[in-house]
Amino acid sequence: MIHPKAEVYSKSIGPRTKIWQFAVVLEGAKIGCDCNINCHTLIESKALIGDRVTIKPGVYVWDGITLEDDVMIGPNVTFTNDKWPKSKNTNFNLLETVVKKGSSIGANATVLCGIKIGEYALIGAGSVVTKDIPNRALVVGNPAIIIGWISENGVRMKEHKNTFIDENEFQWKVINNELIKL
Numbered sequence: 001m002i003h004p005k006a007e008v009y010s011k012s013i014g015p016r017t018k019i020w021q022f023a024v025v026l027e028g029a030k031i032g033c034d035c036n037i038n039c040h041t042l043i044e045s046k047a048l049i050g051d052r053v054t055i056k057p058g059v060y061v062w063d064g065i066t067l068e069d070d071v072m073i074g075p076n077v078t079f080t081n082d083k084w085p086k087s088k089n090t091n092f093n094l095l096e097t098v099v100k101k102g103s104s105i106g107a108n109a110t111v112l113c114g115i116k117i118g119e120y121a122l123i124g125a126g127s128v129v130t131k132d133i134p135n136r137a138l139v140v141g142n143p144a145i146i147i148g149w150i151s152e153n154g155v156r157m158k159e160h161k162n163t164f165i166d167e168n169e170f171q172w173k174v175i176n177n178e179l180i181k182l
Contacts, residue, residue: 003039010043014051029061032069056107064096064113071099074107074125081113100135102152109144122150136172136179149179 002008005021014033019025021039028045031037035049038057043049046063053067058076061067065079082092095114099105103117106125117123117133124140133139138148138156149157149164149172157164157172163182164172171182 010045038075050101064094066096066098068099068101068103070102072104073099074105074109076108077105078108078110079113080111083113104154120150120152120154122154134178146177149174 001018003019003021006019006023008019008025009027010025010029010031012030014031014035016033017031017035019037023037023039023041025031025043026045029043029047031049032051032053034051035053037055040057041055042060044061044063047061048066049061050067050069050071052069053071055061055073056075059073060079062079062081064081067073079097081094081097083095097111097113097115099117100119102120105111105123106127108125109123109127109129111129115129115132117129118135118137120136121133122138123129123144127140127144128142130143136150137146138150139146151157151166153167155167157166162173164179166172172179173182
């Protein structure tokens with residue numbers, strides 16, 4: 001479904017994807033199936049969006065940004081794609097940002113360019129992401145820091161001594177800033 005007041009120039013939009021009013025999707029953008037692109041959004045021509053992605057209002061997905069399958073982008077999340085922005089600079093160095101499968105980014109978070117957000121990570125509302133985020137990390141603040149770990153279902157794991165336990169009672173351990181299933 002493409003709302004009649006949306007401006008969609010891309011031919012690469014998957015089935016059952018909904019694009020709401022006042023959204024702009026530029027030619028060349030790739031959007032998977034079963035996505036929900038809310039109102040007042042912009043998707044540039046070199047953006048890649050996987051399947052079952054939700055993009056809430058006020059989000060601009062610039063060239064060089066990849067949102068993998070099952071990603072949730074909250075309202076007014078800000079992405080960047082130029083580390084040293086200058087007006088009228090057409091020769092800037094495009095730094096790609098990847099939001100991996102199943103991750104969620106809370107409202108008003110800012111994600112600097114050249115960042116990888118790991119699978120199933122959860123970025124708290126208003127956080128400023130300045131470096132790569134490991135799989136399943138729960139981060140908040142400015143700059144965003146790890147305060148816990150998340151299961152695939154978005155449930156915060158319980159800490160027990162030097163391990164973390166998910167809702168299925170599986171144990172995990174942090175080794176070299178990565179969460180490893182024991």
